[in-house]
Amino acid sequence: MRLRIIVILLFFCSGVSAAVIKGYVKDANGKPLAYASVYVKNGRQGTTAGVNGYYQLSLTPGRYTIIAQHVGYAKMEREVEVGDQELSVDFTLTIQQVSLNEVVVRAGAEDPAYAIIRNAIKKRKEHLEELSHFSCEVYTKEQFQLRDYPKKFMGQKVDFEDGDTSKRKMLYLSETVARYSVKPPDKSKVEVLSTRVSGNANAFGLTLPKIVNFYENYIVAEGLNPRGFISPIAANALNYYRYKFEGSFMEDSVEVNRIKVIPKRKYEPLFSGYIMITENSWRIHSLQLELYKTSQMEILDTLRMEQLYAPLNGHAWVIRNQVLYPTVRLFGFDAFGSSVTVYSKFDLEADFTPKYFNNTLMKYNEGSNKKPSDYWDSIRPLPLQPEEISDYHKKDSLEQVRKDPKYLDSLDRVRNKIGIGGILFTGETISKQKRRSVYNIDPLIRSVSFNTVEGWVANLSGSWVKRFDSTNFQKQFVLRPNVRYGFSNGHLNGRLQAHYQSGGRHQESIGLSGGKYVFQYNNANPVGSFMNSFSTLLRELNHMKLYEAWYARADYSRQLGSGLDFTAAIQYQDRRPLSNSSDLVWRNVKERTYTPNYPTDIMSAPMDPHQALLVSAGLSWQPGMKYIEFPDRRMSLGSKYPVVSARLTKGVKDLFSSDVDYLKWEMGVKDDLQLRLAGMLQYSFSAGGFLQSDAVQVPDYKHFMGNRLILANGYSNSFQALHYYRYSNTEKIWAEGHLEHHFNGVFTNKIPGFRKLNWYLVGGANALWLDGNKHYSELYLGLENIFKLLRTDIVWSFDQGSFSGAYFRFSIRGITGGGD
Incomplete structure (x- = not known):
């Protein structure tokens, strides 16, 4: 009102x-x-x-x-x-009538389209810069609808909880009005004036009004193709496209050429369709272009784009509207949608204040998602369709019903049904909507394992998550209890972990944990319990080396702004050695027995009981960090620059009877370099050492993330064939590097038949060096994106410069080998 x-x-x-x-x-x-x-x-x-x-x-x-x-x-x-x-x-x-009367194409001669495209390529940068300084108002409406969906997905009934059993339904509907500003060379900002999401009054529609600019060489579409798509008028477009002149027409005394765009090869990131180019000025007049699965597009089946430009004054042309039509068919779900963006109120001489452009790319104004319906009815430039009006009414009414405590209780009763599949394989989730609380119980398949120290292990865990804000999911408290029992050595262990996250503008988190628990000598847990169980029982290779400790730990982290983050931790451990207590095997391997429960590469006997008080602090910085700014929080968008980090860890002598006394440092740099058509290059380099090493226990050594299991460790910071503790050290200086290139179809899309699989080549190298001239390296080559989930690699290992073996590794997207 x-x-x-x-x-x-x-x-x-x-x-x-x-x-x-x-x-x-x-x-x-x-x-x-x-x-x-x-x-x-x-x-x-x-x-x-x-x-x-x-x-x-x-x-x-x-x-x-x-x-x-x-x-x-x-x-x-x-x-x-x-x-x-x-x-x-x-x-x-009326349909645009094109004329071919004035064009004579001789047999064997070049199609006239090529001369037009060459001229458009020459003028590309000029027209790109023409709209490099402006401000405009943008209205965007996005909707996504289902045409069909399966009754069950992964064994679970598909239920949208809207009381509507029809196959045709609106999945998502949102509207946004924003001010879009651009300044050369690469500054841009979006101020969201109003936004609305059907059925969720507290949501912010994440619509980006950015123009899909075909004057750029590559069209970047995150999530659709990591290489980007090549514009039909890119500098190198003639290497990838064929063109056909289909005639011209006159519009306001301007001749416009209609050009058919045809990819030269399938399974390249290329468009198909039509682009209209003005004669003499060689501008884009309009376009109708499509992407398909054969365009190396991920997730979506097709994506159709339409754009229309028009003169604003005697010099510049501006985009008037942009429409995207996506379709997807996946796992029995059949959906389609549209994203309509209307650009208006262009100001090509916008005067921006000196600090207008900063590290915030998109800002949601206070109250932008609280506008009433009559406000939208008064400013909406694009009328709603009947199904959209119906969706707003239905979902807004349903949202009010869902606030009723009785409805929330009934919803919990439906959702909180416990099944045998959940208990065994997927885990169970019990929600309490009124209290904004969720209880999670981990599945038994992750709770049972075997190692030579504890024998069969029951490791029961779960979590309680309490959200403090219905709109800010980052503001929450998590409590995670853990009870562990070894049936062979009879040890009962347990710990309690608590974590609070503020969810504010500068995110802050505090973690506390403590109890009596088992730790790997490398506390980063390089050996996963699931794969270690099979390695131990089937091959008598007990890679996991454990000790036991009473401990308490506190962690703190805070975002300081501008890509700078601070972390600190203090931990006390009262450590005790453990010995093997089980020699159970499923299959005896000739001339192989279990190794002792300590890293035999660096120890000849179990460690002595001792106490350790550790204090650490670190900084990481990613220059040029960009953000989306909400009224109560910010969301990081990353940066084109690398992440630089530094950390110090001090072992404090005598305090609380601590037996350790050392100071170690570590610095690193990492980045993901998008090379577009050439793929993506990832690297991570770090160096460190001990400035003081008067009393260092084995758990406090510098350990590298090795791997001797068939399931790969994380590729960006791990080795895939290195022995777990062979190069653990207390040297004054060490260095390691990881380099990996994802070719994303650069080579595999040229192999007939094979290219239809969309499997991509990947290769890399890992290396480490220690003071004293010790060194290790490995090379690997593999295929990824296999069935969208799997990756396989062959790893060649070189120890001290000598070839030491070739190994097969595989990984499943979202799952790596390490971690307990």
């Missing part, structure tokens, strides 16, 4: 009235032209017609030339006199 009063007051105080022009845009057969562009000639105002061709445009009194335009149709102009009354203006567009 307050907002409505303010709007009315401003309306009368301004002394300026506005009238609405409305109507339909249809073709010659009376069929609606969805998302046709309607705008004022050489003016800033514009809108887009809906799916049914209906549009509406608010203008102050005066005389205007209104233009209606749709890709593939001849544009139409209407002179109108706007007063203070509503005005109805309809448009009937």
